[in-house]
Amino acid sequence: MRIGALIVLLSAASPAAALPRAASLDFCADQYLLALADRSQIAAVSPGADEDDSYMREAARGLRVARPTTEEIASLEADVVLRFWGGAPGMAGAVGRFGAEVVTLDYPSDFDVVRKDIRIAAAALGRKEAGEALIADLDRRLRRLAERPHSELAALYVTPGGVTAGAGTMINAIIEAAGLRNAASDQTGWPALPMETIVLDPPAFIVAGFFTATTEYVNHWSAARHPAFKETFAVTPSVSLRSDIISCPAWFAVDAAEEIADRVEAIEKGRPDAE
Numbered sequence: 001m002r003i004g005a006l007i008v009l010l011s012a013a014s015p016a017a018a019l020p021r022a023a024s025l026d027f028c029a030d031q032y033l034l035a036l037a038d039r040s041q042i043a044a045v046s047p048g049a050d051e052d053d054s055y056m057r058e059a060a061r062g063l064r065v066a067r068p069t070t071e072e073i074a075s076l077e078a079d080v081v082l083r084f085w086g087g088a089p090g091m092a093g094a095v096g097r098f099g100a101e102v103v104t105l106d107y108p109s110d111f112d113v114v115r116k117d118i119r120i121a122a123a124a125l126g127r128k129e130a131g132e133a134l135i136a137d138l139d140r141r142l143r144r145l146a147e148r149p150h151s152e153l154a155a156l157y158v159t160p161g162g163v164t165a166g167a168g169t170m171i172n173a174i175i176e177a178a179g180l181r182n183a184a185s186d187q188t189g190w191p192a193l194p195m196e197t198i199v200l201d202p203p204a205f206i207v208a209g210f211f212t213a214t215t216e217y218v219n220h221w222s223a224a225r226h227p228a229f230k231e232t233f234a235v236t237p238s239v240s241l242r243s244d245i246i247s248c249p250a251w252f253a254v255d256a257a258e259e260i261a262d263r264v265e266a267i268e269k270g271r272p273d274a275e
Contacts, residue, residue: 019125020125022079022081022124023080023081024045025081025091028105029082029084031054032082032250033082033121036130036131039059043078045064046065046066046067046086047065052243053243054244055244069087070088073087082105082125084105085107103121109168109172110173111142111177114253115135118135119131119135137251148265151264153180153204154182154204155181155203156183157184157209158207158209159208163190164191165184165190166182166187166190169189171246180264195229199232204236206236206237208241209240210243239263241259
């Protein structure tokens, strides 16, 4: 009897046995699931989790992929389902009827919300320690950025689609963490690139996003294709961010801030790698 009870206790103490079976409904939820969950508890990720613009693509290799439909998610028999926007309206309730807890994360516009999402996801996955470790690493890197000399440059974020990023966006938080001022911070959200302003008062520094992404569609009428912008882009100091570090608002946004800060430092010190 005691041996049987001991086996039960040991099973309950086993991390793998205690962890809930989990899945994710969309690309950004995939990132949090893959970073925080034990691989043994991952039931499935969403389509695209292993593509080039996925930061956690290597961790996604070999995992089951499930479309964000009620039928497929219900078939996973997951205990926890993470999402940002994935799934049709009302899907959370439908999946919940099959016994899964649907955890909807807030879409971050700054690092405070990233920390909040990490803690929410980690708690739901039974992986609080992993969440705190991820936050500790993020905070350490942000502190190191804050300790670096800040530049007086104003940075303008540009995309192939012809929009920039104003206040209240993760890009704004990235630029500020890098020690620069966002040239579009007097606007909010994702306004169109101010073509006239670019021509009359060119930005001191350009932060380019998604120009290297093979999946990015560039509208023929985009301001980013305007000859005046191309001339400005050719002579203005800039950094082109990898799509995987800005594809989702998450802890790896600090990678983007570090790349910007490194590029600005190289330019201001006149190093050869600033060319």
